[in-house]
Amino acid sequence: MKRLRALVIILGSATIFSLGLGWLFSAYPMMPLAASQEAVRVDRAFNGLLWLSIPIYALVMCSLIYSLSAFKSSDDKARGEEFEHSRGRWVEGLWLGVSLVLTLGLAGFGSYELKHILADQKHADMEIQVNASQFSWEFFYPEHEAYKPQLYLPVNKKVRLILKSADVLHSFWVPEFRLKQDVLPNRVTQMVITPTVKGDYQLRCSELCGLDHTIMTAQVHVVDDETYAKQFTEGESW
Amino acid sequence: MNLGLVRGIAAGVAAFLALYFGLKTKLPHEGSATIAYVVSLVVYLAVGGGWAAFQRWLNGTEEPEIHGPRRYFDFTTDHKVVGIQYLCAAFFLFFYAGILALIMRTELAKPGEQVIGFQTYNTLVGMHGIGMVIVALTAIIGGFGNYFVPLQIGAKDMAFPRLNALSFWLVPPAALILIAALFNGGVDFGWTAYAPLSTRGPMGKLFFLLAFATAGFSSVFGAINLLVTIIRMRAKGLTFWRLPIFVHSIGASSAITLIATSVVASSLFLVIFDRVLGTSFFDATRGGSALLYQHLFWFYSHPAVYIMALPGFGLMLEILPVFARKPLFIYRWVVVSFWAIVILSCIVWAHHLFTSGMWALLNFPFMITTELISVPTGIVFLSALGTIWRGSIRITPAFLFAASIVANFMIGGLTGIFLADVPTDLHMHDTLFVTAHFHFTIVGAAIFALFAGFYFWFPKFTGKTMNAKWGMVHFWSFFASFNATFIPMFWTGSHGLRRRVADYSVDMSGVQMWISCSAFFIFLATLIFLVNVLRSMRKGAAAPENPWNAGTLEWTLPSPPPVHNFNRPPEVIRSPYTRVV
Numbered sequence: 177m178k179r180l181r182a183l184v185i186i187l188g189s190a191t192i193f194s195l196g197l198g199w200l201f202s203a204y205p206m207m208p209l210a211a212s213q214e215a216v217r218v219d220r221a222f223n224g225l226l227w228l229s230i231p232i233y234a235l236v237m238c239s240l241i242y243s244l245s246a247f248k249s250s251d252d253k254a255r256g257e258e259f260e261h262s263r264g265r266w267v268e269g270l271w272l273g274v275s276l277v278l279t280l281g282l283a284g285f286g287s288y289e290l291k292h293i294l295a296d297q298k299h300a301d302m303e304i305q306v307n308a309s310q311f312s313w314e315f316f317y318p319e320h321e322a323y324k325p326q327l328y329l330p331v332n333k334k335v336r337l338i339l340k341s342a343d344v345l346h347s348f349w350v351p352e353f354r355l356k357q358d359v360l361p362n363r364v365t366q367m368v369i370t371p372t373v374k375g376d377y378q379l380r381c382s383e384l385c386g387l388d389h390t391i392m393t394a395q396v397h398v399v400d401d402e403t404y405a406k407q408f409t410e411g412e413s414w
Numbered sequence: 415m416n417l418g419l420v421r422g423i424a425a426g427v428a429a430f431l432a433l434y435f436g437l438k439t440k441l442p443h444e445g446s447a448t449i450a451y452v453v454s455l456v457v458y459l460a461v462g463g464g465w466a467a468f469q470r471w472l473n474g475t476e477e478p479e480i481h482g483p484r485r486y487f488d489f490t491t492d493h494k495v496v497g498i499q500y501l502c503a504a505f506f507l508f509f510y511a512g513i514l515a516l517i518m519r520t521e522l523a524k525p526g527e528q529v530i531g532f533q534t535y536n537t538l539v540g541m542h543g544i545g546m547v548i549v550a551l552t553a554i555i556g557g558f559g560n561y562f563v564p565l566q567i568g569a570k571d572m573a574f575p576r577l578n579a580l581s582f583w584l585v586p587p588a589a590l591i592l593i594a595a596l597f598n599g600g601v602d603f604g605w606t607a608y609a610p611l612s613t614r615g616p617m618g619k620l621f622f623l624l625a626f627a628t629a630g631f632s633s634v635f636g637a638i639n640l641l642v643t644i645i646r647m648r649a650k651g652l653t654f655w656r657l658p659i660f661v662h663s664i665g666a667s668s669a670i671t672l673i674a675t676s677v678v679a680s681s682l683f684l685v686i687f688d689r690v691l692g693t694s695f696f697d698a699t700r701g702g703s704a705l706l707y708q709h710l711f712w713f714y715s716h717p718a719v720y721i722m723a724l725p726g727f728g729l730m731l732e733i734l735p736v737f738a739r740k741p742l743f744i745y746r747w748v749v750v751s752f753w754a755i756v757i758l759s760c761i762v763w764a765h766h767l768f769t770s771g772m773w774a775l776l777n778f779p780f781m782i783t784t785e786l787i788s789v790p791t792g793i794v795f796l797s798a799l800g801t802i803w804r805g806s807i808r809i810t811p812a813f814l815f816a817a818s819i820v821a822n823f824m825i826g827g828l829t830g831i832f833l834a835d836v837p838t839d840l841h842m843h844d845t846l847f848v849t850a851h852f853h854f855t856i857v858g859a860a861i862f863a864l865f866a867g868f869y870f871w872f873p874k875f876t877g878k879t880m881n882a883k884w885g886m887v888h889f890w891s892f893f894a895s896f897n898a899t900f901i902p903m904f905w906t907g908s909h910g911l912r913r914r915v916a917d918y919s920v921d922m923s924g925v926q927m928w929i930s931c932s933a934f935f936i937f938l939a940t941l942i943f944l945v946n947v948l949r950s951m952r953k954g955a956a957a958p959e960n961p962w963n964a965g966t967l968e969w970t971l972p973s974p975p976p977v978h979n980f981n982r983p984p985e986v987i988r989s990p991y992t993r994v995v
């Protein structure tokens with residue numbers, strides 16, 4: 177009876193705790209605006225992990241807190257119940273089995289999403305070159321043979337970004353697009369992005385690159401096709 | 415003052431300055447600084463007492479017994495003295511790196527530039543990082559490991575007492591040259607020193623690399639010593655399955671140190687060669703590789719987090735049974751898990767490189783191995799939960815610090831899954847989310863365990879009782895302010911705040927102010943601890959011989975233990991956990 181009561185208390189409080197955390201994360205989402213197709217995939221992976229982590233966290237915390245309150249004793253001579261392993265050794269076996277299955281399941285889920293992200297990177301509608309150097313970004317648009325200090329992206333077009341660095345490591349990251357790719361000095365890296373929401377975003381160098389790393393940012397404008405074309409026809413931009 | 419340490423440092427600094435200014439007229443500055451550092455290291459060791467100890471060894475004379483506080487400043491081979499030296503050095507570095515963090519948090523309290531510029535900020539990031547890494551690597555292993563491993567296995571001393579002294583003595587010069595780096599242009603590459611950024615720039619970077627390499631040597635010497643001690647010096651009857659769990663954790667983490675540290679040393683040396691000898695291992699403009707450094711670096715530095723965490727786990731599991739008054743739950747499973755962590759930790763490093771541009775297919779195996787490591791880690795925490803289950807728990811500061819490791823590491827471990835998963839890591843990598851994650855794992859396991867161990871063993875060190883009421887105040891204030899500081903960082907990180915930046919957009923100013931204030935409360939909580947230690951050392955009541963009724967061998971000795979530990983070699987007939995005395 178005592179054991180059953182403990183189990184009910186722990187499971188019940190863990191359920192309430194999970195629901196509370198679930199409400200918290202729905203009311204205050206952990207992720208910023210998702211402004212690209214790739215972001216949807218990343219967010220799905222994030223939410224999958226989040227909904228799985230919440231009950232695990234709640235269960236462990238509730239049994240920890242329950243133990244601290246239920247088995248507290250002020251008697252210095254009193255001794256706890258002496259067992260070195262669970263009866264029939266089922267707790268440790270179950271724990272090992274469940275954690276193995278969960279872990280491999282998570283790895284499978286992650287591999288599945290990653291496979292699709294990588295497959296999405298194979299084809300693109302257009303290319304833009306990104307040149308990083310301490311501490312600025314420069315964008316070359318091959319179709320228009322134009323350099324610009326800001327990144328213009330036509331909405332709903334799959335764009336391949338060809339990333340090059342002139343000096344040290346940098347990293348290309350627009351939080352609203354989610355994906356991140358380091359920029360290396362001696363080899364070309366690339367990423368494919370499909371912006372879906374028109375607006376202005378900020379590109380941030382996210383690999384520590386020296387003195388002015390903090391302000392190594394650039395404006396990113398996701399615009400419709402017309403506005404995009406206009407950038408290259410209306411006189412010299414710089 | 416004729417103290418070995420003072421004498422050695424004075425001679426070392428003098429040798430460094432003389433050589434550096436003498437050579438720099440003929441050689442490049444960095445070359446002369448490197449030569450001057452290596453030579454002055456030898457001079458410091460020799461003058462500080464190393465030569466005398468070496469002579470005693472050659473002549474076959476006994477080590478003299480030094481008494482009183484001055485032995486803590488001498489080249490001493492007593493493992494208990496070396497342990498205290500390590501602990502003091504670690505707490506000194508802990509405060510130093512902590513204050514650097516407070517300066518950063520002051521700058522970050524409001525958007526825009528407050529008190530320091532970008533260059534100072536970058537330097538503080540790197541110095542805080544490497545300082546705390548050295549604390550987490552040395553405090554428990556060097557401090558408690560040296561003091562208590564020989565006692566817990568019934569040995570007179572470590573297997574190689576002189577090597578033990580040497581491994582501690584390499585820490586002060588590493589700390590000194592690290593501080594010197596502050597005044598020589600600083601560093602702008604965090605604590606990871608990624609090439610090619612680290613192959614160019616001011617001399618402070620060279621000093622940083624030399625300090626890191628020195629600490630690495632110290633770490634390897636310590637690991638060899640602890641492993642040999644555990645394998646060869648055990649008391650009669652103390653079989654593998656009767657070893658205290660703390661000894662197992664020190665053995666496992668020493669094995670990782672031995673496997674991995676030489677790799678990071680090689681990467682540091684190659685960077686130093688690039689700077690000093692004009693080689694081009696990493697300098698891309700001259701044909702070097704930009705990715706090689708990251709592989710070499712993380713081949714050590716990911717296992718290194720388990721070098722920090724395993725002794726924390728071991729201490730947690732050593733302390734919980736004592737205060738829950740019952741045997742350790744699934745002891746053998748935990749030991750096997752420790753060794754599974756040792757093996758797995760060496761094949762996960764490239765999860766730091768998911769965004770680096772390495773071959774995309776490599777992402778899959780490293781994602782899987784990284785997530786697998788949560789299985790043995792989970793067993794460790796099942797053991798903690800099972801140990802307090804149906805116990806008779808005495809709530810003390812030591813117990814609370816140990817039990818809260820479960821709470822901290824749940825957050826640290828679960829958020830680790832988000833970073834091990836490639837799709838989410840592509841977003842979270844190099845953000846404050848990562849910073850929050852590793853503070854929950856490293857502070858949450860290693861530093862909480864350090865405090866737990868300190869409350870647990872204080873009566874053993876000093877023979878006095880530590881004030882428990884202030885200990886509770888310390889615990890609750892530290893635990894609360896620690897969580898208040900780092901939980902919001904998960905949110906700021908996923909919302910676009912990068913790591914290692916000195917400024918941010920205005921919409922985050924509220925939460926940033928909150929984090930900065932909480933960080934100052936961490937400092938206050940640590941001050942409470944410091945004052946409590948100093949007061950209890952002077953005024954604490956005499957402690958009973960075995961105040962917690964623990965079952966391990968160190969509690970069979972008087973407190974503090976005599977110089978040669980055991981009068982007669984002890985004989986062990988049972989595991990410390992099968993029956994709590």
